[in-house]
Amino acid sequence: MTTKSEKSQRLTRKQWSALEETKFENIHTDVFGESAEAAVAVAKEIASLIRYKTNRNEHCVLGLATGSSPIKVYQELVRLHKEEGLSFKNVISFNLDEYYGLGKEDVQSYVYFMHHHLFDHVDILPENINIPDGTIPYDKISNYCAYYEERIESFGGLDFQLLGIGRTGHIGFNEPGSKESSTTRLITLDYLTRQDNAFAFDQFDEVPKKAITMGVGTILKAKRIVIMAWGLKKAEIVFKTVEGEMSTDIPATFLQLHEDVTFVMDDLAAADLTRYKTPWLVGDTVWTDEMARKAVVWLSQKLQKPILKLTDRDYNDHNMSDLLVAKSAYDVNISMFNHFQHTITGWPGGKPKADDSQRPERAEPAKKRVLLFSPHPDDDVISMGGTFLRLIQQGHDVHVAYQTSGNIAVSDHEALMYAEFAKALTQSGGKDADTALFDKAIKLLKGKRNFKVVPEEIRTLKGLIRRGEAMSACRSYGLPEEKVHYLDMPFYETGTVEKSPLGKKDVKIIQDLIEEIKPHQIYAAGDLADPHGTHKVCFDAILKALQGLKGKESVKDSWLWLYRGAWHEYPIDEIEMAVPLSPDEVLRKREAIFRHQSQKDGVMFQGNDSREFWERAEDRNKATAIKYNELGLAEYEAMEAFKRFHF
Structure with a gap:
């Protein structure tokens, strides 16, 4: 890992905590600027262990994890295999867990996950792959779990265990209440865990309620443990795990007992650690x-x-x-x-003919060209709906660009309802009406829905639903249709939750729009805590586009303002522009969010918050206003916050 880690990697918990900088920490931590950099470091450590064991003609026994955290690690391991000759023939793998009730053919199963992300791309021997069997009859589970433990021990135990961490502090599927001595067993999943994993299923009710998991005690027997956390959404549980007391309430805290464990994270996940926060x-x-x-x-x-x-x-x-x-x-x-x-300003586009030396935005030009980028078709109104409305009302030339279709966030039952309605409406116009798209979509939606890749007809239908909702929200603000741009960036259109890497075509789409509008203000989502990384990819596309346009007239006068999405707000000390909202503006914003009907009432990508998006937005905006007031500043109903990004 980093130079610092190489020196301190083998420090015990007490030795690590004795260091001045880390005196509040009970687990050795290694913090990187970006999750991609951290994942490469973890993969390199695993590769070094595999090669060391190969040279000694020994098996390398790896405990492997699933979920979003290890994906980049597996990508780097695949690259090392294909480009640098890393062989997995001496590797014996044991996966942490599996949903109970899912078979190998289920795309949500961890068997599918592991083959898709790693096993199908390297030369590991099939007989060396061990993943808990989610189809074992209930009356045979106890014996099966004992067998899984014995098989791990038969190879001398785990040389290396890779972990992620859940919002409840679970490792594997060891939910709150799990003891430090627990072994492989069937466990009932916590409601929050099921909610966090619902993104892989069409609806929450389809998420299995039980899983087979290695126990905390099984994990603690591994010779070396690396646990990972990426993003701001993990900051709170990272803090509790690293600096809190050991407790069955947070099973990950038992890692404090292990003499060779490292918590690898990016700087966002580390944000609540004492040495970073205070x-x-x-x-x-x-x-x-x-x-x-x-x-x-x-x-x-x-x-x-x-x-x-x-x-x-x-x-x-x-x-x-x-x-x-x-x-x-x-x-x-x-x-x-x-x-x-x-x-604080009520003029997000700048106040005309005013002294702007102490204001966030320039006074001139009085009428600005504004380009608001929205990663999904509702981020604009959720995150900055009040400011969006204010910019229009104050006479600026406002454009909104929806970067992705957002189609995967529409549930199948919602799409089926729209398809059946559209077909009936089309047929009402005459016998020769073309209902081919709707017929195909209806047939697919009524049939088997466990798609590895969502068919194009369904994606098209769902994309049209999101477009219609976005247009309705913009119309409620009085924004003309010609000022609304649907970019449908290609990286998003994979038909799966997993997206393609950002490509040149994605960046070119952004560049072309910027050159067309020549904006004085650009608003973009700086919230990197969305569950599946779409916001970050969309933001990276904007940055690459601006870098490519550097020095051109189209961006000469452009200022880039960042807003955050539905998950977090900027800390007060980082806010550079706070736009107060009146009670009426809060209601207008709520009504615009309501136009996105497919994203109400238990949406597919709820994230780690059970509130609806309009509730999150209002609570967050009101909380920002309260915090400003508590600092001794004026009291407002609500406030939207922004940071300027100097590109």
Whole structure:
């Protein structure tokens, strides 16, 4: 891994926790800037172990995980096999778990997952692959689980165990309540776990309620353990696992007992660790403006005091006395208060003929060309619906671009309803009406739905549903149809949850639109916490497009503003433009979100939050307004937040 890890990788839990920087951490951690970089490092460690064992003419016994976290690791292992000759002939694999009731032919099974992502692309011997059998008769499960344990032991135990972590803190399918001594067994899945895994199924009720899993005790017997976490959505459980006390409530905390475990994560997943969230509590701090803002907001929130009421003693008592070396608490408070006051604006496109030296946006040109990128057909109204409306009302030339069709997020039963309605409506126009598309879609939707790749007819139908909903939302804001752009970026159109890598065609589509509009403002989703990475790919496409256009007239005057989606909001200290919303604007935003009917009432991609998207948006916007008010600033009904990205 990194140089630091090479030196500290074999440190015990006590040794790691004794280091000043990591004194709050009970597990060795390795933090990378990007998940892709981290995954490559993990794959290289696995490859090194395989080669070491090969040279000694020994089996390499790997414990393997499923889910989204290890996919990039498997991709790198496949690359190492194909391009650098890494052989898996000496590898014996044992998978952590399998859904009970799913057979090998089910595309949601972990047998399918492992073959699709790894086994079908390397030279591992079929007889060396071990995955729990989800079809074992119920009365034989106990004996089967004992056999699985014995088979692991027959090869000398696991040399290396790869893990991901679930929102409940489960490893494998060891849900809360699992003991540190637990072994391979049948387990009932937690509701939250089933909800998080529902994306792979057409509806929540289809997610199995039980699974066979290796136990915590089985995992802890592995000689080496690497656990992975990517993205902001994992930050809270990472913090609890690494810095919390061991408890059956969070089974992953038992990894603190292991003498050779590393928690590998990207910087987003590490965000809640003490050394990143509040580094002044750990040791000496370099007080940049950004760090100072972060610390003052934290202090204000912790003490529940407005910024202007913070005292010298408040700073001194919380390891922040260095902030007061050159200034008094009064001066620091005034400076911070003014900064946050200047982020608030009711003119997201800039206020015409006004002094803009202390405003987030330029005053001129008074009428700006605005290009709002929305990864899915509802991110625009969910994430910045109030600002979207305000820009239109204030006379700017607003365009919205839906980057993907969003078709996989429409349930089959919803699509079937629309198809049957459309067919009946088409037939009402005459006997010769062409209903071929609807006929094919209806037949497919009523038949076997366990598709490895969703047929084009169904994808087309679902894409049309999302387009219609998006157009309806835009119409409710008074945006003309010619200002709405459907990009249907190719990377998304795979017919599966797994998407293709970003390609040149994707970037070219973005570039062409930017050159056509020549925007003064570009809004893009900076939320990288969506469950399947679509937001990140869409954002990367925008950045690549802007890089390719660098120096051209089309982007000479462009400013890029980032919003976050339905999952998280920017921390207050990072917000550079906060747009207040009136109660009426909150309702207008809600009504626009309601236009996306297929995404209401228990959607397919709910993420780790059971609230509907409009509820999340309102709660988040109101919470932002409350936080500003608690800092001592004006009280608003709700606020939408943005960060400027300097490209």
